[in-house]
Amino acid sequence: MELSDLAAALSQKTDLKVEFGPLAYFQEEPAVLYVSHFWHHRSRQEEVAGMKTDIYLRVLGTARWTDEEAIQSFMQRYKDGFSRQLLAVAEDIRLEPLCVQLRPGTKKAFRIRRQVMRRYHEGQLLVNRSKGFFTDAVYNALFVLWQADAPFDWPDIHPGIDGAVPFIDRTARALFDARTTKDVVKIVTDIADVLEELDVREMVNTYSHLPDYRQVPIEEEAAVDPGRRQDPLANDDEQEEDEHEQFDEQFSTWHRESEETRGTFMQFDLDQGAKTPMIGNTAREGDEGDAALASVQGKSKKSSREQYSRLLAERRDAESKADETRYGQENIGAKVIQEKPHRPTDDEQEQYRLLKDETAPVVHTLKRMIEKSIEKKKTSPRTDLLTGRLGRKLTRYFTDDNPRLFYKKQEPSREINAAFYLLIDSSASMYDKMDDVKKSAVLFHETLASLRVPHEITGFWEDTSSLSKDIKPNHFLTAVPFHTSHQKEAGYAIMQLRPEEDNRDGFALRLAIEKMERRSEERKFLIVFSDGEPSAADYDKNGVLDTHEAVMAARKKGMTVFNLFIGDEALDEARQQTMKTIYGHGSIMAPDVSELPHVLTPILKKLLFDSI
Numbered sequence: 001m002e003l004s005d006l007a008a009a010l011s012q013k014t015d016l017k018v019e020f021g022p023l024a025y026f027q028e029e030p031a032v033l034y035v036s037h038f039w040h041h042r043s044r045q046e047e048v049a050g051m052k053t054d055i056y057l058r059v060l061g062t063a064r065w066t067d068e069e070a071i072q073s074f075m076q077r078y079k080d081g082f083s084r085q086l087l088a089v090a091e092d093i094r095l096e097p098l099c100v101q102l103r104p105g106t107k108k109a110f111r112i113r114r115q116v117m118r119r120y121h122e123g124q125l126l127v128n129r130s131k132g133f134f135t136d137a138v139y140n141a142l143f144v145l146w147q148a149d150a151p152f153d154w155p156d157i158h159p160g161i162d163g164a165v166p167f168i169d170r171t172a173r174a175l176f177d178a179r180t181t182k183d184v185v186k187i188v189t190d191i192a193d194v195l196e197e198l199d200v201r202e203m204v205n206t207y208s209h210l211p212d213y214r215q216v217p218i219e220e221e222a223a224v225d226p227g228r229r230q231d232p233l234a235n236d237d238e239q240e241e242d243e244h245e246q247f248d249e250q251f252s253t254w255h256r257e258s259e260e261t262r263g264t265f266m267q268f269d270l271d272q273g274a275k276t277p278m279i280g281n282t283a284r285e286g287d288e289g290d291a292a293l294a295s296v297q298g299k300s301k302k303s304s305r306e307q308y309s310r311l312l313a314e315r316r317d318a319e320s321k322a323d324e325t326r327y328g329q330e331n332i333g334a335k336v337i338q339e340k341p342h343r344p345t346d347d348e349q350e351q352y353r354l355l356k357d358e359t360a361p362v363v364h365t366l367k368r369m370i371e372k373s374i375e376k377k378k379t380s381p382r383t384d385l386l387t388g389r390l391g392r393k394l395t396r397y398f399t400d401d402n403p404r405l406f407y408k409k410q411e412p413s414r415e416i417n418a419a420f421y422l423l424i425d426s427s428a429s430m431y432d433k434m435d436d437v438k439k440s441a442v443l444f445h446e447t448l449a450s451l452r453v454p455h456e457i458t459g460f461w462e463d464t465s466s467l468s469k470d471i472k473p474n475h476f477l478t479a480v481p482f483h484t485s486h487q488k489e490a491g492y493a494i495m496q497l498r499p500e501e502d503n504r505d506g507f508a509l510r511l512a513i514e515k516m517e518r519r520s521e522e523r524k525f526l527i528v529f530s531d532g533e534p535s536a537a538d539y540d541k542n543g544v545l546d547t548h549e550a551v552m553a554a555r556k557k558g559m560t561v562f563n564l565f566i567g568d569e570a571l572d573e574a575r576q577q578t579m580k581t582i583y584g585h586g587s588i589m590a591p592d593v594s595e596l597p598h599v600l601t602p603i604l605k606k607l608l609f610d611s612i
Helices: 001-013 044-065 068-077 083-101 104-131 134-147 166-179 181-198 217-225 288-301 305-327 347-381 436-448 490-497 507-517 544-554 573-586 593-611
Strands: 015-022 024-029 030-036 334-339 382-386 406-408 418-425 454-460 472-480 523-530 560-566 587-591
Touching: 001 418, 001 544, 001 593, 015 334, 015 544, 030 044, 030 068, 044 083, 044 104, 068 083, 068 181, 068 334, 083 166, 104 134, 134 166, 134 181, 217 436, 305 334, 305 507, 305 544, 334 560, 347 490, 406 418, 418 436, 418 507, 436 454, 436 490, 436 523, 436 593, 454 507, 472 490, 472 560, 507 544, 523 593, 544 560, 544 573, 560 573, 560 593, 573 587
Parallel strands: 015 030, 334 472, 418 454, 418 523, 523 560, 560 587
Antiparallel strands: 024 030, 382 406, 454 472
C-alpha cells in the first residue's frame, strides 16, 4: 500500500497499480508498475530502498526522460536477450542521477541500490565465467564497470571476447556522457554488434526487462473487437425509419409441422369427436379419458425446441463455470503447461554425480536404518492377543478377568507402502538458494530410490511474460516422474531446475493432490520447498488463503502436507506466522539454506518409519 501511494503521488495517476514481479518495469496498458522480487529476502533497509528506487526510476525517470520511439526502433531491429537487457540497464543507469537531481531525497536509496546490485553482479560474474555463460559474464562486467566506485579491470572471460574488450570498454565508458536515450541506444548497438560477430552463446539468465512501448492504434483495437462485423457490407444503403409503419398483408399460419398427417400412428385428433366442456369455462367431473388427454396436451406444450436448447445452454454454462473454479476461485484462468526435461548434458550429469557422492553417506545410513526396522518387524511377534498360539505367561489366567494369553508370529512385512511428491518453488526469488535445493532433492531422490519408494519431483512457476487477463500460464517441470523414480540415473533432470518467475502455490498443490489421489499407496506425503509466501498475478491478496485451502483439502483426503521454509527470512516473525497460517504445524523453518539436507534427513527418517 505504501508503494502504491508513493507511485500515485509521484505520477499524479490515481489508477496506477503497483504489483510484484520477477523484474521491474512499467506497463502502460493497463497502467501497472512492477516492482522486482529481487529485493525480497534482504535486510529491511535494502528491501525498502530497492523497491522505492524501482518506482523512482519508472515514475520519475522513464516517464520524463526516456524516448519511447528510440526504444521501439531498437526493439524492431534487435530481438536477442542480451541487447534488450543491456539497453534496459544502461537506460536505468543514465536515469539514476537525473532522478536524484530532481528529487535529492532519493540519493540515499539509490546509493544502497548501487551497492547491492554491484555486489550481486560481481558474484554473478564469477559464476557465469565458471559455468561458461560468457555473454552473461559480459553483461555482469559492464554493469560493474558502470557502477564501480574504483577503477575496474576486466577479467579474462573467453579468448574470443577478450580481444574485443578494449573496444567494448571504450564504447561502454561513453555512457557516462550520454544525455538522451538515443545516445544510450547508440552505445548498446555498437556493443551488441561486436558480440554478434564473435558468435558466442546467447545470454542464458534474465536480469532486466525492456517493455514494449508500442501503442495499439484505435483502428487496430476496433478491428480485433470480436463483437463487431469484420467483413464490409455489399451496399451502403440506410433504411428510413417510420414509427407508424403498418402492414395490411395477411400472413398464413400454416407450418409444415401442422400439415395433415397421413396414417394413424401416434396420432391424436383434437378436431374430431364429441363435444366436451373440458376446454370451456365450466367444470365437470373427470373420467379416465381426461387423464390421457391432459397427459398428451401437457407434453405437447413443453416440447419446445427453443426451451430445450436453452436448457442445454444453461447446463453447458454451469459445467463450464464449475470447470473454471475447479482449482479454486483465485486460480480462474490458470493454465497448465507441462515442461519436458531435455536430454541431460555431460555437464549436468557430472554435477549430479558430484551431489550424489556428497549425499551418499547420509543415504546409506538412512537405508540401513529403514531396512533393519523392516527386518525387525518381520521377526518380532505380536503378543497379548485373544486368539493365536498359547504363550508361556499363564498367570494372568487366574489374575485377570479377560486374560490375553496368546501370540502370533508377525506376517512378512511388505515394502514401504507410501508415495512422496516433492514440489519445488522455482520462482525468481530462489536464485540464490537453488543449488542447495538441488542437493536436497538429490538426497530425497536417492534415499527413496534405494528403498524403491515411488516419488515425484516437480518444479513449478508462473510465466509473467506471456500473462494476459484471461490466461495465466503455469509451467511444471517434472524432473523425476513416478513411473521412472526407481530407475538408475533417473535424477539427472533435477539439475535442470532453475529460478524462473512467479509462484502460484495453491494451484500447484491442487494439481499435486489430483495426481496423488490416483495413487494406490496407503500413505501419501506432499512436501513443498519454498522461500516465502505465494506471489503471482492477481494472487497477492488471497494467495495465502487459497494455498491454505489447498493444504486443508489435501489433509481431508488423508495426505500429509508440510512445507520447508528456507532462507534467512525464516527468522522473520511475520513471515513465520504467515507460513504457519498456511501449513499450521506442518511448517518447518530452515534459516540456513546450506543446512537444508540436514533438516530433510530426520523428516525423511520419521516419515519412512511411519510407513513401514
